Amino acid sequence: MLLNGYSIMLSSFWAVVASMIVSYFSRGSAQTPRRMVETAVTAAYAVIPVALACAAAGCIIGIITLTGVGLKFSTLVVLLSGGQLPLALMLTMLTCLILGMGLPTAAAYILVATLVAPALVDLGVGLLAAHLFVLYSAMLSSITPPVALAAYAAASISQGNPLKIAVLACQFGMGAFAVPYFFVYDPALLGIDVTWVQVVVSFITAIAGGVSASIAMLGVLAYRLNIIERLGFALAAVLFLNSDWRYDALAAIVAGALVFWNLRKGAAEEITTGTGTQPVEKTSEGET
Structure with missing residues (x-):
């Protein structure tokens, strides 16, 4: 459904419906009303850490956008780097990791491409390379502490420590x-x-x-x-x-x-x- 252009919410809804139907093909996994209630309660508890992480990330993003600091990132990257491309790239990646916290990939890319990519282009980086750099950097925010929404989602499934999972994800994904x-x-x-x-x-x-x-x-x-x-x-x-x-x-x-x-x-x-x-x-x- 995602490939056909349907939204994530609608695709998730029909995935749940399909899994319930498929469960009846096996006696041991059939979803009785009691199991459905237990599953809903378990899912609600699992969502809590992710929701808290999203709320914390929303506060940070709100401060950046409402104060107007985000609009100055492009200029700040050029000034702080002194025109040195390696330092500018590191500052740009750090900015992308911060701005990409708690956002889906598309939203994170739109935000960082508007605010940060022009700084790289001004330093001589090709347009396509600059946009791929900020896109990939923003995507990595999902495994980068302290927010690391992917780590929180994995922790809710594995019942592990979200921060430890995020650190391990960074190590394996270096x-x-x-x-x-x-x-x-x-x-x-x-x-x-x-x-x-x-x-x-x-x-x-x-x-x-x-x-x-x-x-x-x-x-x-x-x-x-x-x-x-x-x-x-x-x-x-x-x-x-x-x-x-x-x-x-x-x-x-x-x-x-x-x-x-x-x-x-x-x-x-x-x-x-x-x-x-x-x-x-x-x-x-x-x-x-």
Whole structure:
């Protein structure tokens, strides 16, 4: 229904109706009136954390819009960055994460595209790259603390701690935070005025950069990483951002050497001590 242009509310309503009908095909899952009431009560309790997060985000967005600060963001980004593109991109992403709190993707994009994207265009970023940067950055607000509506929704289902889930989501999704920068620094990803070979190479380096960033954030590969190895993967992720093949080659060498070293170090310690550094998929007792 969503693909056919129906609203989210209407699609959700008919999804609930369809699930109730399908439940009668199995005796064990049939929705009796009592089960329907229990399900409604459970759903109401699950919505409370999400509603509170939306209310808090609404207060922040209201302060920004009613005071007129939002209209000055474009100018502030240029002034605070001093015309330096890397700093401007970081400030823009921070702005998008703040303005995108508690908003659906479409609304978040419209807001940040109007207020922030012009600042990037003024600094020489292509129009399409600038809009993709703010769009992707605004989308990431759904997993970024403290609001992180996606984390609150997941917590209501899993009965977990919303803040811990949001932090873990950021750690596992660190590669996603690098994607907007690839749109700016590696325009070949957009497929404009480039060959298909350049597109493929850019796609591969973007994936490698995102994976390197995630590894650096999580601190694990096949075995636990020390601080030097994590910094090395972070450096590789930054080098992968540049579209110059020499930087990509250097990043590949750094990342490849770190992967080889991590595997060899862990295997050597296991042989020497009999236990060594445990692989990340094993528990402390060695059980899978």
